[in-house]
Amino acid sequence: xxxxxxxxxxxxxxxxxxxxxxxxxxxxxxxxxxxxxxxxxxxxxxxxxxxxxxxxxxxxxxxxxxxxxxxxxxxxxxxxxxxxxxxxxxxxxxxxxxxxxxxxxxxxxxxxxxxxxxxxxxx
Amino acid sequence: xxxxxxxxxxxxxxxxxxxxxxxxxxxxxxxxxxxxxxxxxxxxxxxxxxxxxxxxxxxxxxxxxxxxxxxxxxxxxxxxxxxxxxxxxxxxxxxxxxxxxxxxxxxxxxxxxxxxxxxxxxxxxxxxxxxxxxxxxxxxxxxxxxxxxxxxxxxxxxxxxxxxxxxxxxxxxxxxxxxxxxxxxxxxxxxxxxxxxxxxxxxxxxxxxxxxxxxxxxxxxx
Numbered sequence: 001x002x003x004x005x006x007x008x009x010x011x012x013x014x015x016x017x018x019x020x021x022x023x024x025x026x027x028x029x030x031x032x033x034x035x036x037x038x039x040x041x042x043x044x045x046x047x048x049x050x051x052x053x054x055x056x057x058x059x060x061x062x063x064x065x066x067x068x069x070x071x072x073x074x075x076x077x078x079x080x081x082x083x084x085x086x087x088x089x090x091x092x093x094x095x096x097x098x099x100x101x102x103x104x105x106x107x108x109x110x111x112x113x114x115x116x117x118x119x120x121x122x123x
Numbered sequence: 124x125x126x127x128x129x130x131x132x133x134x135x136x137x138x139x140x141x142x143x144x145x146x147x148x149x150x151x152x153x154x155x156x157x158x159x160x161x162x163x164x165x166x167x168x169x170x171x172x173x174x175x176x177x178x179x180x181x182x183x184x185x186x187x188x189x190x191x192x193x194x195x196x197x198x199x200x201x202x203x204x205x206x207x208x209x210x211x212x213x214x215x216x217x218x219x220x221x222x223x224x225x226x227x228x229x230x231x232x233x234x235x236x237x238x239x240x241x242x243x244x245x246x247x248x249x250x251x252x253x254x255x256x257x258x259x260x261x262x263x264x265x266x267x268x269x270x271x272x273x274x275x276x277x278x279x280x281x282x283x284x285x286x287x288x289x290x291x292x293x294x295x296x297x298x299x300x301x302x303x304x305x306x307x308x309x310x311x312x313x314x315x316x317x318x319x320x321x322x323x324x325x326x327x328x329x330x331x332x333x334x335x336x337x338x339x340x341x342x343x344x345x
Contacts, residue, residue, distance in 0.1 A: 029175055029177065031177065031178055035178050035179060036178065038182075038219075039178045039181075039182060039321060040321065040323070042219055043219060043276060043288070043290035043321065044275065044276075044288075044290075047219060047220075053219060053290070054213075054214060054219050054220070054288065054289040054290050055275055055276055055288030055289060055290050057288065057289070059286055060275070060288070088271075090270075095272075096269065096270060096271060096272040097272045097275040099271060099275075099323040100323065100325075100328060101323055102328075103323070103324035103325070103326060103327055103328060104323045104324045
C-alpha cells in the first residue's frame with residue numbers, strides 16, 4: 001500500500017469518527033410525540049387523550065375533544081388535525097380554548113403529534 | 124472657609140450613609156443567597172437552563188425558576204408571600220393530576236427579608252422597564268376571554284367567584300404579584316426567559332399594541 005492510499009484511508013477514518021461523535025449535534029433535537037402530548041395537550045385532553053385533563057372542568061363552556069373517539073376524530077383529515085394543532089380551534093371555527101401551537105412546537109413534531117393522535121383514536 | 128468646611132462635612136455624611144445603606148443591602152442579599160441555596164435551591168433554580176433543554180428535563184423540575192424573580196414580581200410581594208405562602212399553582216408543579224397541597228416553606232419575617240433581598244436582585248437581561256401600568260381594558264379582555272381564552276388554563280376572579288383552568292399558574296391577585304412590564308416582556312418573547320414552557324408562544328400571533336393591552340389587563344387582576 002503506497003503512502004497516498006494510506007493517508008486517504010486515514011483521512012476517511014478520522015472523518016467518520018468525527019461525524020459519528022458529532023451526529024447528535026448535527027441533527028436537530030426532535031421531541032417524541034408522546035412527550036409533546038404529555039406536556040402540551042394533556043393539560044386539556046388528558047394523559048390518555050380522553051378529554052379529561054385538569055382543565056376539563058364542568059364550569060367551562062366547552063369540553064376538550066376525546067381524541068380516542070374514532071367516530072369523531074375519524075371524520076377529520078390529516079390536514080384538519082394539522083391545522084387545528086398549528087392554528088388553534090378558531091381556525092376551523094371551533095373552540096378558542098384550543099390554542100395555536102405553530103410558534104411553540106416545531107413543524108416536524110406537529111406532524112408526529114398528528115400521527116400520535118391517529119394512534120390514540122386508531123383511526 | 125467655614126461654609127466650605129460645612130459643605131464637605133455634609134457631603135461626607137451623605138456619602139457614608141449611601142455606602143452604609145448599600146453595603147447593608149449587599150450583606151443582606153448575600154446572606155439571603157446562602158439561605159436560598161440551603162433551603163430553596165432543591166426546588167427552584169436561578170441559573171439559565173441550556174437553550175436545548177428537553178421537555179423531559181423541564182418536567183423533572185420541582186418548582187418554577189426564580190432566575191428573573193426581581194423582574195417578574197412586584198417589590199414587596201416576595202417578602203410578604205414567603206411569610207404567608209398561598210399556592211399560586213392549583214396543581215403540583217409539572218403534575219397534571221396532583222392537587223397542590225400548599226405546603227410551601229413558611230419563613231420568619233427576618234428570613235423572608237433576607238431571601239427577598241436576594242431574589243429581588245435577580246433581574247432578567249432582556250427585561251425592559253417601560254412603565255406599563257395595570258388597566259382593565261376592553262381590548263385586553265377580548266383577547267383574554269374570547270380570542271385566545273386564556274382562562275382555559277389560568278384561574279381568574281369573575282365577579283365574586285374564581286373560575287378557569289388548573290394547569291397554569293393562577294392569575295388571581297396578579298395586580299399585587301406581577302410587574303406589568305414583565306408580563307409584556309414574557310408574552311412578547313417567552314423564550315428569552317426559558318427555552319421551553321407549557322404555555323404556547325403567542326409572540327408573532329398578537330400585535331404589539333394588543334400584547335400591551337393584554338398585559339395591562341392581566342396586570343389589573345384582583
